[in-house]
Amino acid sequence: MPLLDEDRLFPVEGRARDLARALYDNVRDLPIISPHGHTDPRWYAEDEAFPDPAQLFVTPDHYVFRMLCSQGVELTDLGVPRVDGGPVETDGRRIWRLFASHYHLFRGTPSRMWLDHSFQHVFGIDRRLTAETADWYYDHIADCLARPEFRPRALFKRFGIEAIVTTEAATDDLRWHRMIRESDWDGRVITAYRPDGVIDPEMDGFAANVALMGQQTGFDTATWQGYLDAHRARRAYFKEFGATSSDHGHPSARTEDLPQAEAAALFQKALRGECSAEEADAFRGHMLTEMARMSLEDGLVMQIHPGSRRNHSGQVMAMFGRDKGFDIPGRTDYVTALRPLLNAVGMRSDLTVILFTLDETSYSRELAPLAGVYPCLRLGPAWWFYDSAEGMRRFREMTTETAGFYNTVGFNDDTRAFCSIPARHDVARRVDCAYLATLVATGRLAEDEAHELARDLTYELAKRAYRL
């Protein structure tokens, strides 16, 4: 018996379901455009086999290990590396068994659907993962991973990826991207400019990162002008490796448009590590406006991913470091926060700023009204914690009526979990088709328009918004 229902996520009522299926049939096999995510470019560069099932599905995926952690499973028992290099479980099979015996925890979650999709479609599995089937699963997946058709490049082709974007720090040397480029492989893997480490005075190593950017570019990044020029140079360098976008992960959506002298003074304080929390915040906010101005020069699309309260648990941060599932959303204001940037450049239709949120109360109250009037703004898809069937449905229900479909940008998978890419895009396509079918079935959209929109939401809008 297949793990997946062929009609999953479609409306339950017959006519709407038929409409959804017809819409989906026309887009299910469209190529995947993945304009934002966190897969490792090294995979595509080296094309090595993935090490083992636990390393593929459990240990690196915070969606998975955070749920196990929430029910008392120790991160060390899942092989999550410790900051101090202390002992953690290294036996993939033991980790896998622990995962399998807790698989019921994922009932009703998107992780369950992504995992089952990977098991069925990538590994051809037709039985459910349980404590009893754990070993069979482990052996089966491990056997597959040893075969050439399960190497990253082969899967990339099999997944139908037309283009995938990774995200690198501004100071990254892009060596894996260079290696891909210099190889004979024709997969389109491009980078995106993520300058948080040279923009956020509160990041560890800020001053060193800025100094490194100076060495990389030949500009004197001890000066404000040199620092801005170094950004320009690094953006140009990223563009050589295909970058069409920058990405900004800030604690809030605050922007500022300070007088240049004031910004320069803040920058000096930041270099000296003397910024107060408020000054650091102001500096980050001002730099978003500088980045927007540079986007008007070089055409990079700007993404803002605000609102994560990162590393919520001091204990976990101390023991395991960043990105361990303890990043928690918080209330995020956009209306006041974005005003300085929007007053500076918001009416420019040759600028594209894509907004994301971890606070879904902002969809209908703030984001849709803003994107529904400012020419530069577009809404990114339902993000983190909302990258799920219900989350995506609410995104459409709460944004479409005010901002329409054409101020949105299609789907991002935003994932580190390679095998989940087709699964996530499939969920998005199904949810969008279900939404469109419901509009048709309730007389809010004509059927021909729904077909056109299904293709737009799946493929065209992402290519257009990200200039791919």
Add this chain to the structure above:
Amino acid sequence: MPLLDEDRLFPVEGRARDLARALYDNVRDLPIISPHGHTDPRWYAEDEAFPDPAQLFVTPDHYVFRMLCSQGVELTDLGVPRVDGGPVETDGRRIWRLFASHYHLFRGTPSRMWLDHSFQHVFGIDRRLTAETADWYYDHIADCLARPEFRPRALFKRFGIEAIVTTEAATDDLRWHRMIRESDWDGRVITAYRPDGVIDPEMDGFAANVALMGQQTGFDTATWQGYLDAHRARRAYFKEFGATSSDHGHPSARTEDLPQAEAAALFQKALRGECSAEEADAFRGHMLTEMARMSLEDGLVMQIHPGSRRNHSGQVMAMFGRDKGFDIPGRTDYVTALRPLLNAVGMRSDLTVILFTLDETSYSRELAPLAGVYPCLRLGPAWWFYDSAEGMRRFREMTTETAGFYNTVGFNDDTRAFCSIPARHDVARRVDCAYLATLVATGRLAEDEAHELARDLTYELAKRAYRL
């Protein structure tokens, strides 16, 4: 082929759909009560033909031009007048073509449904608006507008409007209302008292407006007592022209109940233009409580429309002025904000205060709990950005269980777009009938009660709440 589906907005499942249709059939032709809106009384007074299709549908409707603006269309190309009187497009046909070629942007939005409803029901059109049909549309609508049966008074009757309320500034001379009254036309067009311009110290011309109110009433509005008396006199004057309500559009729902000496002192500062932002806010808040007290004297129903961050774009404000689609909602607190007013007069059941919101997170958390206990409070319908099928559905789902139906007040169209009035009321009737049908189909309401409620929500509650 008709533009509209006969069963639009009804539930998709058969039995629930049948129930919704039966409910709707009983209320579809009830007269329209429009107790709050912004149509121009001059239309009804002069009964002139509307100038052209673009002037009817595009140029004055911020729902329409903000969407076009969001996709890079220039407001000047849509004929939106400039503050400096500089050149803008004046050729209605060119504006119309621009609009038509972007009509796909409105897919899935209420504007699309309102426009199609107007095209079909007001102008008898049965083909979709596209770049190709733009000229045909323009000619057809222009022809219609030249005919007497498309004059405002004729449409008023054809739309089945029993009563419509416009909104005038406290210092308005109500000349158009006088002209209507003195004419032989029997349409019921009444005014509402909107004193923001004489209450908000931060409004341009506040002191001049207050002085004008003094001239109009003979009271010395340089004094606090004279100012309050002038309000009383103007309210009485508005009542002569049928007013049954006042309306208050404040940045927040803040109320205050200050000692009279303190309020008087703030008023003096306000007249001198010396109020800090906080003092201006406190003064506005205090005046809401004064208005509520006057309502207890003269019986005017009080409407509070808080939470719009107006004129978000400085550039648009400078070039085009107010009300250009750049009013963005923000988070709005009611629980703390309304307490001073409610502690002063909230337990009075002879007072009616109707609350609106642009922050739908307040529906279930604040507004329904407040309206579900305070005798003076009622909930206005889903407002601006939520005046849509999904927005109205969420309003019912998030308020009914706590506040019931009888603490709501039926529908307001709140529109400046005359032809959209029947379209908007039709959407509201359909959404309410769909909601009631769902309650019946899921055993939460008896069918006879649903029929009674459908009539209440369509007609009775608005008349009762607004004392019409």
Add this chain to the structure above:
Amino acid sequence: MPLLDEDRLFPVEGRARDLARALYDNVRDLPIISPHGHTDPRWYAEDEAFPDPAQLFVTPDHYVFRMLCSQGVELTDLGVPRVDGGPVETDGRRIWRLFASHYHLFRGTPSRMWLDHSFQHVFGIDRRLTAETADWYYDHIADCLARPEFRPRALFKRFGIEAIVTTEAATDDLRWHRMIRESDWDGRVITAYRPDGVIDPEMDGFAANVALMGQQTGFDTATWQGYLDAHRARRAYFKEFGATSSDHGHPSARTEDLPQAEAAALFQKALRGECSAEEADAFRGHMLTEMARMSLEDGLVMQIHPGSRRNHSGQVMAMFGRDKGFDIPGRTDYVTALRPLLNAVGMRSDLTVILFTLDETSYSRELAPLAGVYPCLRLGPAWWFYDSAEGMRRFREMTTETAGFYNTVGFNDDTRAFCSIPARHDVARRVDCAYLATLVATGRLAEDEAHELARDLTYELAKRAYRL
């Protein structure tokens, strides 16, 4: 004709409805676990007849009288006692008639469904309550109440209650619990430790309560150590009467983990009544962390019920006192607020902290992400104002995808209205089965898993989370 639809609250589409009914049929008759609520232990101790229909259904139930109040009915006319002992209506039949003539106000509310369920299932009534049937209803219910099978203990058994938890102040003598224990009745009625009165410096009688706790325990509660020891002793005393949980009703979810000397100093200020609002808040916050530490010692499960702005109307508070329906929710932050407690003890999987909310915007943004990673956290069910069909549906839709089902704890009725207990559990079972059926019908869950989950959500999770 029965008052209730057999298929109420199930999905409207046929296949999903059939699935829901099948799931429900397997759990409808499971025993009731009521792990949190406010029924009066005296009822079970004395087993006296309830006085009259109005005293059973109207006068003590703030869900009922707040709705009547919102439409202008005076609380005195409903027999709600006055603080000053002044006259109120005492004739049960007159109160009942007033209630009956306003019964239409409850259309679409959970109160209506709970009341109709009680009328049909407890009192065997098959006609609707109206002004016309009011007297018949009154006589019929009064007749029933006079019969032994309508005494509290008989109803307890008939309702199928396996265990019910009441809530008592830390200084309560638990006399009724003792009387139950010493009786020959085998109903399982246990207490819960609610120390707000000895933790909140802003509560009336705080210092006296603390002193009383000293007398009760023999510890010197004038000292910080003695105060903490007295808590330990009272918790142990409550455990003798079966307590497995503590309960904390704070204005916010703020926690603190202050140095002991600082906490001790705040405690001294609190005893002297000298705490500022901020200091009182900090003290309450710190005590939550102390309570969590004690839970690690004695195993009591900790419940946090934050966010009610109590006694919103000064007039009602002065005339009628607390708990009169004027407790209004407000925005509640959890992410920042809980961090001190979570940093202290949040990674302990032998601790259980159950979080509730009156601000449903926190479900998906804060509570599910927190409970989806911290081992100690669990989510309480949809609470107050959300203890309704739509409220419970939104709870599942907004928490399951991030936190799963197993970080939730089943249902709480949290009621003071005895007859509503089976009604409320029935609604919860139906809504959960409808949700599970929808997951199955949309391919998100296998049918066998849905059956297991239906039982978990109805019975197992509550027993496990509350250690019952």
